[in-house]
Amino acid sequence: MDNKLYFSDHTIQIYNDDILITNCVDEETIDLIVTSPPYNVDIKYGSYDDKMDYEEYLNFTRNWLSKCYKLLRNDGRFCLNIPLDKNKGGQQSVYADITTIAKQIGWKYHSTIIWNEQNISRRTAWGSWLSASAPYVIAPVEVIVVLYKKEWKKISGSGESDITKKEFMEWTNGVWNFMGESKKRVGHPAPFPVELPMRCIKLFSFVEDTVFDPFLGSGSTLIACVKTDRKGIGIEIDKNYCKLAKQRLIEEGQIYQLKFKEFSVIKDKIQKYNTPKSPKNPRNIKFFSKRRKEDA
Numbered sequence: 001m002d003n004k005l006y007f008s009d010h011t012i013q014i015y016n017d018d019i020l021i022t023n024c025v026d027e028e029t030i031d032l033i034v035t036s037p038p039y040n041v042d043i044k045y046g047s048y049d050d051k052m053d054y055e056e057y058l059n060f061t062r063n064w065l066s067k068c069y070k071l072l073r074n075d076g077r078f079c080l081n082i083p084l085d086k087n088k089g090g091q092q093s094v095y096a097d098i099t100t101i102a103k104q105i106g107w108k109y110h111s112t113i114i115w116n117e118q119n120i121s122r123r124t125a126w127g128s129w130l131s132a133s134a135p136y137v138i139a140p141v142e143v144i145v146v147l148y149k150k151e152w153k154k155i156s157g158s159g160e161s162d163i164t165k166k167e168f169m170e171w172t173n174g175v176w177n178f179m180g181e182s183k184k185r186v187g188h189p190a191p192f193p194v195e196l197p198m199r200c201i202k203l204f205s206f207v208e209d210t211v212f213d214p215f216l217g218s219g220s221t222l223i224a225c226v227k228t229d230r231k232g233i234g235i236e237i238d239k240n241y242c243k244l245a246k247q248r249l250i251e252e253g254q255i256y257q258l259k260f261k262e263f264s265v266i267k268d269k270i271q272k273y274n275t276p277k278s279p280k281n282p283r284n285i286k287f288f289s290k291r292r293k294e295d296a
């Protein structure tokens with residue numbers, strides 16, 4: 001099992017493996033899956049052919065959705081970022097087809113979030129310009145399908161939520177408006193912004209839960225895990241993207257700095273118990289009560 005382990009920290013694991021055949025993740029151990037699979041739109045990934053026949057793509061989808069179903073706890077949730085429609089290489093109702101397959105496997109449907117990427121410049125094809133003969137209609141949005149395994153009400157885990165009132169009110173409105181991520185900045189052909197997994201994690205999981213991304217790519221989901229105190233597991237078939245994810249965890253997730261912060265907190269605690277200026281020392285207590293009087 002461990003030879004596929006590319007990187008591990010005390011709360012993060014990256015496996016260089018194929019989600020279809022992996023045995024790196026134990027069944028019924030995952031609280032939340034957040035992922036964006038390949039869209040079958042001929043993106044040039046390193047180790048994956050993103051240009052399949054549509055039926056073959058749906059078959060691939062069925063296989064990985066079945067695999068993920070087994071890994072989730074009974075009260076686990078799944079945030080699946082996919083396109084609404086596909087226009088490249090023939091029109092297809094991707095969202096409708098994938099949701100139907102998921103339900104056939106056993107996934108239960110909760111709701112759908114529309115992610116408005118606010119990027120209308122991506123439009124390239126008009127079909128028949130200013131003519132009704134064959135115009136193209138394209139919605140410049142993606143969706144996040146929210147599914148669950150057996151029970152929507154979450155009973156396992158710490159029970160601790162870290163979402164603010166403002167975030168809760170804003171994010172439970174199912175139209176999310178934020179920009180997509182720059183491929184160039186990240187160095188991956190199809191990254192989602194950290195904002196996307198971050199919102200899903202805070203809305204649908206408890207602090208210290210285990211979050212899983214079977215198509216890790218550049219590691220955005222794991223960065224969100226580090227920032228929200230969740231455990232994170234990612235699987236990525238391409239070793240170069242595993243390397244990129246690790247690098248981003250260090251630079252953007254600041255994993256080693258966090259470790260240092262934790263070390264500092266422990267060091268402070270030890271010092272408080274060992275020095276004469278411990279809070280247990282009456283001189284310190286006097287100081288705090290004096291300050292409080294002044295403040296009042």
Ligand SMILES: C[S@@+](CC[C@H](N)C(=O)[O-])C[C@H]1O[C@@H](n2cnc3c(N)ncnc32)[C@H](O)[C@@H]1O
Nearest residue numbers: 018019037048190191192215217218220236237
């Ligand atoms: C849409 S990208 C995910 C991007 C990611 N959300 C991010 O923010 O960087 C899909 C990723 O899945 C990987 N992939 C494709 N087939 C896979 C498989 N069978 N198992 C694991 N990873 C796979 C690709 O290499 C690609 O990096």
